[in-house]
Amino acid sequence: MKIICSRNQAAGTADRMIYGHFLEHFHRQIYGGVYDPYSSFADEDGFREDVLSALRRIRAPIVRWPGGCFVSAYNWKYGVGKNRIATYDKAWRVEESNRFGTDEFIKLCRKIGSEPYICTNAGTGTAEEMSDWVEYCNLREMGRYAKARIANGYPEPHRVRYWSIGNENWGGHEIGAKDARAWGALVREAAKMMLRVDPTIELSAAALADTDWNMELLRAAGQYLDRISLHGYWGNTENGLVPDDYKTVILHTGEDISGGIDRVRATLTALGLEKKIRIAYDEWNLRGWYHPNLMDIGNRSALRGETESFYRDEVIGQRDKNDINSIYTMADAVFSASFLNTCLRNCDIIDTACFSPAVNTRGAIFTHKNGIVLRPQYFVFDLYTRRLKDTVLKTWAEDAPTISGQAWGTRKTVDTVDAVITCDDNEYAVAAVNKDPAAEQELFFRFLEETPREMRVHTLNGPSPDAYNDIDRTRVGVAISAWRPFEGRVTLPPHSVNVIELK
Ligand code: AHR
Numbered sequence: 001m002k003i004i005c006s007r008n009q010a011a012g013t014a015d016r017m018i019y020g021h022f023l024e025h026f027h028r029q030i031y032g033g034v035y036d037p038y039s040s041f042a043d044e045d046g047f048r049e050d051v052l053s054a055l056r057r058i059r060a061p062i063v064r065w066p067g068g069c070f071v072s073a074y075n076w077k078y079g080v081g082k083n084r085i086a087t088y089d090k091a092w093r094v095e096e097s098n099r100f101g102t103d104e105f106i107k108l109c110r111k112i113g114s115e116p117y118i119c120t121n122a123g124t125g126t127a128e129e130m131s132d133w134v135e136y137c138n139l140r141e142m143g144r145y146a147k148a149r150i151a152n153g154y155p156e157p158h159r160v161r162y163w164s165i166g167n168e169n170w171g172g173h174e175i176g177a178k179d180a181r182a183w184g185a186l187v188r189e190a191a192k193m194m195l196r197v198d199p200t201i202e203l204s205a206a207a208l209a210d211t212d213w214n215m216e217l218l219r220a221a222g223q224y225l226d227r228i229s230l231h232g233y234w235g236n237t238e239n240g241l242v243p244d245d246y247k248t249v250i251l252h253t254g255e256d257i258s259g260g261i262d263r264v265r266a267t268l269t270a271l272g273l274e275k276k277i278r279i280a281y282d283e284w285n286l287r288g289w290y291h292p293n294l295m296d297i298g299n300r301s302a303l304r305g306e307t308e309s310f311y312r313d314e315v316i317g318q319r320d321k322n323d324i325n326s327i328y329t330m331a332d333a334v335f336s337a338s339f340l341n342t343c344l345r346n347c348d349i350i351d352t353a354c355f356s357p358a359v360n361t362r363g364a365i366f367t368h369k370n371g372i373v374l375r376p377q378y379f380v381f382d383l384y385t386r387r388l389k390d391t392v393l394k395t396w397a398e399d400a401p402t403i404s405g406q407a408w409g410t411r412k413t414v415d416t417v418d419a420v421i422t423c424d425d426n427e428y429a430v431a432a433v434n435k436d437p438a439a440e441q442e443l444f445f446r447f448l449e450e451t452p453r454e455m456r457v458h459t460l461n462g463p464s465p466d467a468y469n470d471i472d473r474t475r476v477g478v479a480i481s482a483w484r485p486f487e488g489r490v491t492l493p494p495h496s497v498n499v500i501e502l503k
Contacts, residue, residue, distance in 0.1 A: 001441065002398040005421045006448035009394040011344075014422065015351035016061045018343045019385045020117070021358035022283055024068035026092055026291075027319045030100050033359040033367055034108055041371075045107055050372050054365050055112045055358065058381035062115040062162060064282050064354045065105050067091065071167050072123025072175040076102055076133050081152050091175055093294065093315060102136065103149075106158045115162055117282070117354070122166030122186060122206065123176025130165065131193035138198040162352075164204040164229050164282060165190050170213055180213045184220025191224035202226040204280045204352075209260030214267045222273055227280040227352060230260060233288035234335070240290040240321030246465035246495070249286060249331040250435040251407035253338035254414035261342065265349050280352035281343065286335040286377075287362045290322050322361045325373055325470040330462050330495045333376035333476070337433045337460075337497040340384055341420045344392050344431070355381070373469050376476045379460045380497055383478060387458060387499040388429045389422040403435060417441050417492065428452060428502040434492035437465045441492045445502075452502035455486040460497040 023029050037046030066074055069091040078085050079101020089096040102118075109116040118137070120130040132145050137158040139146035146157070165187050168174045178186065187205045194201060204227035207214050214228065234252040235244045261279065268274040293315045306315075336355070343350045355377070357363045364378035401416040419432040434441045445451075462468070462476035469476050490500050 001400045001417050002444040002446060003419050003421070004396040004398070004446040004448065005393045007393070007423065008449070011392045011394045012347040013390050014344050014347040014388070014392050016059075016385070016390070017115075017352040018340065018347075018350060019059065019381055020062035020064065020282070020352060020354040021055070021060045022064040022068070022354040022356040023066075023358055025066050025070045025074075025089065025096060025100070026068060026289070026357075026361060027322060028360040028367065029357045029363065031097070035100050035104065036367075039369075045104075047108060047111060048367060051359055051365055051367060052111050054372060054374065054378070055114075058364075058378065059385040060112055060114045060358065062117050062352065062354065063109055063112075063358065064117040064119055064164070067119060068167055068283070069174060071119050071121050072125075072169070074121050075125075075129070076121070076136075080136065081148065092291070093311075102133070102158070103152060103154060106137075106160070116158070116160045117162040117164065118160055119164045119167050119282075120190070122169050122190065123174060125176075127186065127190035127193045130190045131197050134160075134163070134194045134197040134201065138201070161200065162202050162204075163194065164206065164227075164280065165194075166206040168208075168231060169206045170208055170210070180216035183213070184216045187217060188221040188224065191221055195224060204229045204282065207264075209263045211263060211267050214264065215271070218267070218271050218273060218277070222271065222277060225277055227278050228264070229280045229282045230264065231283040232257070232260065232281065233285055235287040237287060237290055237321070237327055240292070240318055241324070243287065243327045243329070243331070246329070246331045246437055247405055248407050249335050250403060251405050251412040251414060252286075253335055253418065253435065254412065256408075256412070257339055257342045258346075261346050261350065265346075268349070274349065278352070279346075279350045280354075281350060282352060282354040283356040284339060284353060285356045285362050286332050287327070289361050290319065292318050323366065325366055325375065326468050328362070328375040328377065329466045329468045330376055330476060331465060333380050333460055333497050334433055334435055334495060336377040336380045337384070337431065338418050338435070340380065341418050341431055341433065344388075344420045344422070347392050368471055370471075373471055375469060376460070376462065376467075379476070379478050383458055383460060383497065383499045384431065387501065388431055389424040389427065391423050393421045393423060395419065395421055401441070417443060419443060426503060430500040430502065432490070432492055432498045432500060434494060434496050434498070436494050438494050440494060442489055443492055444489045446488075451488065452486050454483050454503050455490065456483045456501045457481045457490060458499040458501070459493060461493055461495065465495040
């Protein structure tokens with residue numbers, strides 16, 4: 001494949017907020033993940049220092065919290081102050097200790113140098129509760145909530161700039177789901193109250209790649225919003241054990257990602273909002289989380305006879321399957337890099353993205369008693385946040401090979417090589433993914449202005465597409481070549497993610 005670019009033809013500037021992460025009160029993400037006061041890795045505030053330093057290394061720019069489905073029945077007021085009351089989490093059917101609340105979340109963000117991004121409860125919650133949360137976080141001292149924050153030991157406002165109203169309130173699975181008309185009205189009223197507390201905050205609202213939903217939402221509340229939130233998961237695991245195979249995964253790296261973005265772009269453009277409102281892809285990952293037997297419409301009858309052992313083993317116990325590290329392979333790395341490349345190509349309309357989640361469940365970092373495991377997708381963030389530049393150039397491809405096959409019951413064709421060229425005033429950094437499970441791919445470059453003279457290549461890979469890391473087992477990692485003369489081409493190994501630095 002040949003890729004052509006010109007320094008004078010930029011697609012735009014990538015916002016580093018696309019390298020964000022998400023943490024939910026689910027399974028071991030918070031308790032036993034980032035926060036574990038009894039761990040030998042715990043710092044003075046109960047946070048796992050090994051996890052914090054891994055998050056610092058990938059320069060997590062923003063972290064979305066506390067959910068996900070969890071937030072749609074979450075009352076933030078139980079999670080602040082000295083007397084934390086344990087509550088029953090109706091989203092995930094477990095007890096929530098509330099030991100980790102708003103102040104701990106802000107502390108986490110400060111420790112890793114991230115922006116806090118709070119998702120509000122638009123399920124059982126009210127516009128007033130959402131705006132009270134903004135008061136607690138952002139007002140210096142006026143009102144009862146700012147005073148409560150001060151009394152809780154935080155005299156300075158938390159200055160939370162990024163907020164999203166609701167989580168997936170379009171879906172029947174969500175507590176407090178709404179129809180589009182009701183959703184537009186709630187978002188409008190919540191936004192008005194939140195902005196009356198702090199007009200400097202930036203707001204997103206739960207949406208999806210559905211024109212009708214977005215039209216209702218944007219007509220009702222577009223004037224108050226800075227973003228709309230999209231979520232995406234593309235892969236599954238059979239019985240929580242057998243992940244989709246590599247070939248199936250890569251067939252989801254094309255239209256299945258970009259199609260939804262194009263639909264939202266069309267709606268925003270139709271409403272003349274494409275310069276005002278951007279997309280926050282604030283939950284994305286290849287694999288959906290595994291949490292079977294959660295009471296929803298589908299299996300009500302099966303749960304009618306639920307016993308304690310069923311609840312323990314088939315509802316809660318099953319979630320431990322998310323911890324099986326062999327599920328997370330080079331397929332996850334290749335998919336994650338393809339997703340981020342899509343965000344870079346759409347940097348004019350996507351300025352935020354949150355990998356879901358950062359820690360445990362399907363996350364990039366896995367914690368265990370004696371340390372952490374860095375899963376393949378972790379290194380994609382390592383490479384992209386540390387090596388890529390901010391200017392994204394438009395590119396033209398010639399002789400681009402493709403891969404075709406069946407996935408989700410339809411025939412799909414995707415590019416074998418996904419390459420994005422970024423640059424700054426001095427250097428280029430090319431993010432190039434070779435999705436081919438077995439064959440190398442030659443990538444030829446044509447720079448319309450000066451051609452770089454030197455090249456260095458960072459290659460994330462493992463011995464096979466199914467290679468994975470685990471406790472006492474490292475098969476996937478990054479190899480860095482030395483600087484060498486650039487001959488206008490590079491060889492991409494099979495099933496690999498590469499960053500090619502050129503100067
Ligand atoms: O499976 C995890 C859930 O996926 C998140 O809580 C929700 O936002 C999404 O549907």
